[in-house]
Amino acid sequence: MDTPASSQHFPPEPLPAARLAAREAARRNEARARGPCRSGCAQLDDYVLLGGGLERGCVVGVSAEEEDAFGLVLGLQVLVGALLDDAAATALVVTPRPAAGVLLRALREGIAAEMGARGVDAAQARGRPAARACLERVRLSCVFDLDGLWEVLADLDAPGGSPPPASIRASAAEASAAAAADRRPARSPVSEIQDSQDEASASSPPSPPPPSPPPRRREADARRPPSVVLVARFSALLTSLFTQREKSAAHTALQLLGAHLRHLSRSLPSHPLVLLLNSTTATPSAGAPPRPPLEPTLRSVFHPPPLPGCAAPAPALRGDKPSFGLVFAQLLDLHLLCARVPRAKDDAAAVTRPAAAAAPRYVTVVEVLLDDMGLWQGGTGHWLRREQRWAAVDVVGGRVVDGFARPQGASPELRL
Template sequence: MSEVDHGAQLPQEAALEPAKPITADLLLGIEEKQRVRFGGGKVKTGCVVLDEVLGGETRGRGDADGDGKGNGGGGLERGIVVGVSAEGREGEGVLISLNLIATMLMPYLTSSSTPKTTQPIAQIIDTTGSFPLALFANVVRSRLLSSIVPSHQTGPETANYTVVAENDNSRTAWQEGDIEELVGQALEIVAVSRVFDIEGLWEVLGEMNRPPAQTSPPAAQQQDKRETVRTSRPDWELPIEREIDDSQAETTPALSPPMEKQANEPELTTSHEEGIQILLIHTLTPLLTSTLSTRPKPEAHALITALSNTIHTLTTTHNILTILHNTAVPTSPSSKFHHESGGGSERKARRETHLAPSVFPSGTVKPALGLIFDQFVCLNILISPLPKSRGDAAVLYGHDSNNPLSSTVDPNHCLVIEILKDESPTSSSRLGAREASWTAVDVDGAGTGFVAAFEESACPRGEALGREREARGGSGARDQGEGRGRGRG
């Protein structure tokens, strides 16, 4: 076999030119064009009051920042990283994420105008091995049932229904038994990966970053790939895996395959409708905790920072809605909040750690990992239980000491969903426009979604929780924010 002098095929090394800076107006223009190209509406949870808070709306205005431009409707925009902190691994926080995923799936299940797909559009990364798939199926089933109305073309005895897609006027008649088939179709386009260390998370994120055309190439392409040089190494280290004759060596440069591949790569990433559209990591807390406890501190923080940058780049480049689950930890050893002795120290401790404080000083939980988790997210959401009425607050915090039943009666709670941080990279609204917004919700009877905790006529802006907050020492600035309609009830 004739030997090939690979050194003779290397081109002459050219002098490296310094990188030229890119002006800020050009970068901003590229980002604006990217958002226009991606387009698409916001992703909703199915609960109106919750979607208004997540979308930066206030009731009756739809313009949280007051710039007169509106905020594009309720729900979460794509292309951002959202953190959801709640108590427990399968607490109420997972219901928000499951409903957001279900919203992304609905057009593929019920709309005749949306082409069917067999590729996953949702990626779930399970770090605990206990992701509630059964609950997710129930959420999808509930959303399907909530979007159907009895068909007027067929009598009720036939058990036919008309499925109405969200934001779609098309209707398709379905038999009652077809709902289960639709649920199965929904599960087919959801990919679930189980990882138990940060290296596994890196691997899954790397697979997502590949263009859809390269994830599962046909057998013919795989055979061609074996016969050509690989482009993952520098040009001077490219191995030649097939025998090249002397005549072929003169006419076929070794560097031509990488150059052709590089020219074709932009075409593979221009399609934003294919591939993963929503990513859920359930949960990020154990991976970060394990990294911090098993690696040297500088190495652990460097690795966490690199992971945060990778998630942000993947999210913005592919216009993905990324949701990171986080656990919540108690703010104090006791669940009771003694504002006479601990209120000032609690607020001082939060200021010292530069954490965004809750609008409710009596809140008993806060996001775990503090600033370490905060660097991952653009929008930081906290879900915390609070007493539902003034009487419930008196029972919980022991102010009604003369009542012998106060120690035996369980107070009623509602879930307060508030936004601690808003640094979404959008130029259409003020930075931090959604911060300090909140709403009070309850889990619905089926356990698959949320409903408003208060009737609009009785508590249009959550005055019951506002009174409880004032009694615990709420700040004047936050009270003024509620007066502007920031609180949602």
């Protein structure tokens, strides 16, 4: 007996491809009108990414060899730049670590470094109203596994603009104040220098805390969809997922997560940039058993496959691969690999000579491993793809900058 039509779940009717293309073009044009999220490093924004920064409305993965020393710095630099460029922008940071730990300290240092690069002196950049205003617009959430991440992301898409859950109600400024209070010794009346460096010296009297923002403004910031969603230490979440669930169930959960991340980046009014910070794993050494070659979208241009009959590359030239490989890459629209390489020829030679007099110097190469969406230029047709584009950068003063200073307009002198 047939089931009544009213109780059946019919699949959606097919739509013409022209209509879908028009919707996608309108969406990407609207995201482009908001401007890219710049990192502040010209080599990365203009040469590697071509469009002046990371496009909004997409999911970007950053696999860094030094996850805290470089990957987190780069992610927070993009986030802070978006907050300083738009006074109404907000951001969401999700981490499996306690909010008062490494990430909160890196966020404060990133705000101070970015404001200093924009001409604000150090005294004003640390703990002053402008920096606190940025902290007030950053929502922090601590999760323990992928289920916790799902709960945080589900509230971004909640109907009616419902307030965020208790896990993300505290802003970065509130978490920073709580962390400073926890570190303050109760038995000593002498003031100490906090991480925010608000005091000029240990002997100076403590400054009064800055006034809290009005409750209405804080509630409005909490309801406003974020412009940047940053998930730190994503590899730790993947590790716990594959530890707690069967392999097939874990892959199904990741497919659903990838679809939801793309849905959020494309459907929220703010067209948020979603940043997933991943780690890397070392490639097998020359004496290890042979393994299948890496997929082209996981292989660095500095780590080409060995030619038949040729020896394996030197250890100094072996690159790392992203943790979880294709499992992580399936979530992304754009994938950046950040790995250290010797700065010059002499440094590469020093790596292979343990008894070298001088320690080798390194730079971090940021290259595009995967670019599924291409660079949108305002119309359909051929899209510029940025795969295998790379630039050498370094971390100086808490910011990612060009690794090789040269006169403005001069072409890079780097060769593979």
